[in-house]
């Protein structure tokens with residue numbers, strides 16, 4: 001890109017990296033200020049987002065590595081990016097964490113939460129504005145249009161079925177056992193939809209949702225997958241157990257396992273949007289048939305944060321009251337611990353905006369290298385899992 005640039009611009013950008021590496025906030029500020037007012041192609045200022053070839057580090061990475069919070073503050077003020085990843089996929093937040101630079105880490109985390117919260121708000125605004133043009137907005141397209149409102153960590157996903165719910169639902173699924181005899185479900189690109197390494201998370205989620213509920217309680221699970229959480233939920237003997245699942249292959253798997261014949265189990269064939277956001281339900285028939293629940297779990301596939309956020313908004317209509325509990329599979333940005341923290345906080349803030357308070361339990365799920373054998377892309381690489389449990393706070 002810098003072929004078209006004057007050499008002086010590259011030089012100034014390189015000086016900025018060096019000043020950031022030295023933790024020299026004042027010099028960074030000076031380099032970021034414009035030197036020319038003549039309205040030409042370049043105003044003489046260094047570019048806060050400029051990254052070097054070797055590491056792919058920008059000035060924010062260098063400042064985080066140097067542990068200089070003041071420098072990061074200056075860089076962010078001049079357009080430095082809180083979420084840029086280097087050649088190895090690390091953000092400045094990851095570097096701050098590895099250097100034990102707590103102030104830098106917190107600064108970047110706050111910036112990330114603030115900007116993601118705003119970006120998601122903007123995305124919803126674009127959504128609302130385009131609703132009259134097309135009822136079915138593809139969120140993968142939308143994320144591109146809104147320039148990163150949803151985080152995509154691994155490049156090259158846009159052509160895969162997992163990038164769009166519509167594409168995913170129209171392509172086949174494979175249910176198979178791996179070489180250790182463990183079940184897994186893969187999409188057409190051999191990306192993992194679900195596998196048994198998540199057992200511990202599903203068991204703990206079922207426990208958090210169902211333990212201590214009144215006899216005959218009603219539970220809703222959105223997204224069947226391998227039915228792992230459904231099996232765990234059944235141990236708590238719910239009176240009513242509704243499963244929403246749209247994929248024809250997942251529905252076939254579900255019937256093969258006899259789920260449609262289990263007492264108290266009701267299968268709603270379709271997407272959660274069909275039942276919780278019906279386009280045409282003037283008399284509220286669909287909503288009445290669905291009912292309300294004492295526990296709700298959400299774990300879909302090929303949907304992004306904006307879809308989860310849209311589901312959050314439906315919760316006041318389907319939770320039975322302030323004692324009712326909600327949880328979801330928190331795999332947001334789960335290949336980068338810093339971005340995972342950002343999305344933990346953003347989802348908590350969004351739930352709070354809708355009137356729910358969230359508590360988080362920390363799990364340390366065991367994932368083995370063999371879990372990813374024959375799988376196109378590893379979607380989880382963190383040591384900790386944050387399990388959310390939310391409920392309505394009416395007062």
Ligand SMILES: C[S@@+](CC[C@H](N)C(=O)[O-])C[C@H]1O[C@@H](n2cnc3c(N)ncnc32)[C@H](O)[C@@H]1O
Nearest residue numbers: 223224225226227228229247271272299300301
């Ligand atoms: C990750 S799996 C769920 C795994 C499940 N928690 C378990 O314990 O096995 C995701 C499931 O969500 C379903 N799904 C995808 N899009 C959906 C949508 N819009 N509404 C409801 N379910 C959806 C997929 O077909 C898939 O069966």
